[in-house]
Amino acid sequence: MSQFLRDYLTVAIFSGITVGLLSGVLALGKLVRPVRPQGAKYLSYESGVDPVGDGWAQSPIRYYVFALLFVLFDVEAVFIFPWAIQLEVYGWFGAIEMIVFIVLLSLGLLYAWRKKVLQWI
Amino acid sequence: MILGVDLSYWQVSVLRSLGILVAVLLPAGTFVYVFLFKMVSFMQSRLGPMEAGPFGSMQLLAEVGKFLQKEDIVPERADRRLFKLAPYFVVGTVLLVYLAVPFGPDMYFANLKGGVFYILAVSSISSLGVLMAGWSSANKYALIGGLRAAGQLIAYELPLVLAVVGVIIQAGTMNLSEIVSAQAGGSIFGFDGIGNPYLLTQFIAFGIFMIAVQAELGQTPFDMPIAESELVTGYITEYSGLRFLLFFIGEFASAGAFAAVAATLFLGGWAVPAAWADLNSNWFNLFGPLIMLVKMMILGGLIFFVRFTFPRFREDQLQKLAWTVLIPISLVNILATTILKVAF
Numbered sequence: 001m002s003q004f005l006r007d008y009l010t011v012a013i014f015s016g017i018t019v020g021l022l023s024g025v026l027a028l029g030k031l032v033r034p035v036r037p038q039g040a041k042y043l044s045y046e047s048g049v050d051p052v053g054d055g056w057a058q059s060p061i062r063y064y065v066f067a068l069l070f071v072l073f074d075v076e077a078v079f080i081f082p083w084a085i086q087l088e089v090y091g092w093f094g095a096i097e098m099i100v101f102i103v104l105l106s107l108g109l110l111y112a113w114r115k116k117v118l119q120w121i
Numbered sequence: 122m123i124l125g126v127d128l129s130y131w132q133v134s135v136l137r138s139l140g141i142l143v144a145v146l147l148p149a150g151t152f153v154y155v156f157l158f159k160m161v162s163f164m165q166s167r168l169g170p171m172e173a174g175p176f177g178s179m180q181l182l183a184e185v186g187k188f189l190q191k192e193d194i195v196p197e198r199a200d201r202r203l204f205k206l207a208p209y210f211v212v213g214t215v216l217l218v219y220l221a222v223p224f225g226p227d228m229y230f231a232n233l234k235g236g237v238f239y240i241l242a243v244s245s246i247s248s249l250g251v252l253m254a255g256w257s258s259a260n261k262y263a264l265i266g267g268l269r270a271a272g273q274l275i276a277y278e279l280p281l282v283l284a285v286v287g288v289i290i291q292a293g294t295m296n297l298s299e300i301v302s303a304q305a306g307g308s309i310f311g312f313d314g315i316g317n318p319y320l321l322t323q324f325i326a327f328g329i330f331m332i333a334v335q336a337e338l339g340q341t342p343f344d345m346p347i348a349e350s351e352l353v354t355g356y357i358t359e360y361s362g363l364r365f366l367l368f369f370i371g372e373f374a375s376a377g378a379f380a381a382v383a384a385t386l387f388l389g390g391w392a393v394p395a396a397w398a399d400l401n402s403n404w405f406n407l408f409g410p411l412i413m414l415v416k417m418m419i420l421g422g423l424i425f426f427v428r429f430t431f432p433r434f435r436e437d438q439l440q441k442l443a444w445t446v447l448i449p450i451s452l453v454n455i456l457a458t459t460i461l462k463v464a465f
Contacts, residue, residue, distance in 0.1 A: 007231045007233050011217065014141065014220055019209060029189055032189050033362060033363075043196065044196050044199075045358055077283065081237075081238055091463055102455065105452075106449070119441075
């Protein structure tokens with residue numbers, strides 16, 4: 001197996017150990033803690049008042065435009081990382097390419113800014 | 122080969138995994154005791170815990186004992202499976218972040234080639250756990266807290282990622298061990314007496330990184346998701362006992378994890394400048410973790426000092442800061458680093 005895959009095998013083994021450890025801790029708690037069920041304990045907490053309506057209340061999500069912008073810039077980051085490693089190889093050619101790329105993206109951000117989508121209404 | 126004993130691959134992996142648990146829990150516990158219990162107490166002219174052990178140093182164990190004995194309550198309206206699954210995401214991802222951080226020339230858990238990329242990817246999974254906790258509780262406070270947390274985490278993920286790019290351009294690699302040796306062996310204008318810790322050349326990136334870390338951790342100037350005066354405790358309102366403790370550990374362990382990552386990227390990690398000592402000597406497997414711990418404590422002190430000093434941002438101010446200040450500055454930082462790197 002190549003070293004690259006071995007490194008990620010360690011990641012996989014450790015994820016398994018993490019899950020096992022957390023389940024172990026929670027199982028240990030099960031042995032120690034008391035269980036005295038009473039109906040009122042299982043009500044949703046609303047500052048001591050009986051809960052009103054459903055817990056999954058509709059609420060305006062004001063930042064779905066932010067989420068779209070996030071996707072845009074996150075994809076940009078995916079392109080920037082491999083380029084950043086190879087910058088020394090490409091020299092000025094790579095630098096100018098990336099400057100053009102980042103300036104174009106900044107124009108996108110500037111457009112969103114001017115259109116006032118970066119405001120919490 | 123570890124300590125002269127030949128071990129097979131899976132045995133080494135298990136040993137490293139046990140080592141990582143120490144590496145996670147030790148700084149997290151130290152952070153809670155030194156900063157959350159003691160430093161804040163002295164800042165507020167009180168003593169903090171004094172009963173359990175000398176100077177209250179066993180208080181943390183007492184707290185764990187207390188949480189172990191609490192009844193496990195899942196609200197009847199909650200989505201049971203998601204509710205129980207959420208702590209795994211929050212704590213598990215923090216443990217996975219430590220996997221790529223080197224603590225000495227051979228003291229690493231996995232020497233990943235794309236270490237920085239891996240860390241950024243894994244650390245952003247925890248926001249999924251936060252959203253799960255907020256949604257599955259079927260509680261209005263928890264839902265609003267979870268949504269606020271999601272909005273905040275996506276806004277500050279970008280400055281975090283873009284700030285790191287400056288370091289990668291300078292080092293020319295994403296492997297954390299190589300970033301450490303690049304800093305130890307580097308030179309500033311031909312002077313190599315203190316190496317080249319990227320704190321000096323990438324100070325803008327460092328500032329942005331620490332602000333973004335503060336927001337990713339939900340520490341106080343950015344603690345809108347758990348704002349206690351309006352949302353009780355936000356997305357962890359319905360959690361009690363052991364599961365609450367797991368969220369609590371996750372919060373402080375991730376403070377430790379980000380302090381470790383920032384120490385590696387900006388302060389030179391486990392190494393001292395290469396002009397001072399031979400970095401490949403076996404002694405650094407012993408001293409490396411200690412040097413690392415000192416740097417982590419300095420950065421942790423910074424995080425918690427800010428936490429206990431500044432008032433809370435409003436939700437819109439918080440989004441505005443990320444999108445209109447931090448992201449443009451970090452883009453400018455990338456461009457400036459590029460031009461300087463190619464020109465020199």
